Amino acid sequence: MKVLYSPYSLTPLKKANRLSSMDKKGGVYLKAQLGDKVLFADYFPHLPLGDRGCDQFLEEFKFQEDEYDRKVFDLLLRDHQFQKITPKKFFNHQLWSGFEEISANIVKYKLQHSQDRNFLTLLERGIRVRLDANALFDRKGFFEFFDSIPEKYHSLINYIEDPLISKDWSDLILPTARDFIKGEPFDYQIYKPNKEFKPASDCICIYSSYLGGDLGRWHAHCELIENGNFAYIHGIVSEGYFEEEISFHKGNYKDGFMADMDAANKIYHEVNGMNWKVLCSM
Numbered sequence: 001m002k003v004l005y006s007p008y009s010l011t012p013l014k015k016a017n018r019l020s021s022m023d024k025k026g027g028v029y030l031k032a033q034l035g036d037k038v039l040f041a042d043y044f045p046h047l048p049l050g051d052r053g054c055d056q057f058l059e060e061f062k063f064q065e066d067e068y069d070r071k072v073f074d075l076l077l078r079d080h081q082f083q084k085i086t087p088k089k090f091f092n093h094q095l096w097s098g099f100e101e102i103s104a105n106i107v108k109y110k111l112q113h114s115q116d117r118n119f120l121t122l123l124e125r126g127i128r129v130r131l132d133a134n135a136l137f138d139r140k141g142f143f144e145f146f147d148s149i150p151e152k153y154h155s156l157i158n159y160i161e162d163p164l165i166s167k168d169w170s171d172l173i174l175p176t177a178r179d180f181i182k183g184e185p186f187d188y189q190i191y192k193p194n195k196e197f198k199p200a201s202d203c204i205c206i207y208s209s210y211l212g213g214d215l216g217r218w219h220a221h222c223e224l225i226e227n228g229n230f231a232y233i234h235g236i237v238s239e240g241y242f243e244e245e246i247s248f249h250k251g252n253y254k255d256g257f258m259a260d261m262d263a264a265n266k267i268y269h270e271v272n273g274m275n276w277k278v279l280c281s282m
Contacts, residue, residue: 004031004276011243016211017134018112019048027213028054029271040271041076044212062280068195075219082222087259090230092237094253104253106233111136123153132161135181159188193223209238214246214267
């Protein structure tokens with residue numbers, strides 16, 4: 001099977017997290033033909049989080065030594081299923097940067113610095129919050145942060161994601177969610193289906209978009225629809241981060257979301273129309 005590639009770039013409308021910038025971001029689409037099926041996949045790196053750049057990905061993809069590469073290939077081979085997936089309703093938290101009007105029952109807020117307390121305005125309104133620290137704290141700093149939150153609001157914090165830069169998360173009091181930092185113990189597993197295989201865990205698994213290209217965001221949605229637990233509130237809806245994005249969800253935070261298949265078809269049409277070069281044979 002011959003694999004083709006086509007680079008793309010995205011223009012940020014806002015920062016993805018405190019580590020990111022407003023510079024243009026690059027990704028690469030893959031394309032292959034298997035019998036009568038034309039298949040697509042997406043690689044989008046977050047360089048500050050340790051992902052390889054697109055050039056290195058393209059050089060190493062055929063060797064399939066990196067889990068991200070293996071998962072992209074897996075998504076490429078299964079893309080024909082995603083092109084005609086049956087829409088199902090799911091519920092999603094709202095990503096909040098501190099300014100948007102709140103319309104969700106659960107809001108995710110990414111801490112910008114150790115003194116950031118913007119989320120307290122949500123807790124004061126009785127809104128449940130998921131915090132993402134992105135390994136912001138050492139243990140001492142975490143407990144200073146925790147002690148600054150009035151006790152009456154502790155029960156409204158669903159979890160804090162990647163709370164410490166270290167891997168010892170014992171006795172942190174708040175529920176924790178594991179993503180990039182492989183800390184223990186933890187209560188929730190953040191699963192990014194664009195870049196990894198689903199981890200074996202008895203914890204609640206929250207499906208999360210890796211942002212980036214529309215095709216990758218669509219694949220994350222499809223993984224949730226195929227394998228996710230709809231009893232949980234996930235993090236797949238991620239519009240509003242890039243100028244070029246196509247919104248492919250219809251619905252709202254209160255009543256749930258479903259795929260807009262016309263928008264999904266537009267994504268495939270635009271990707272297919274890009275300029276392609278041969279990468280390798282698999």
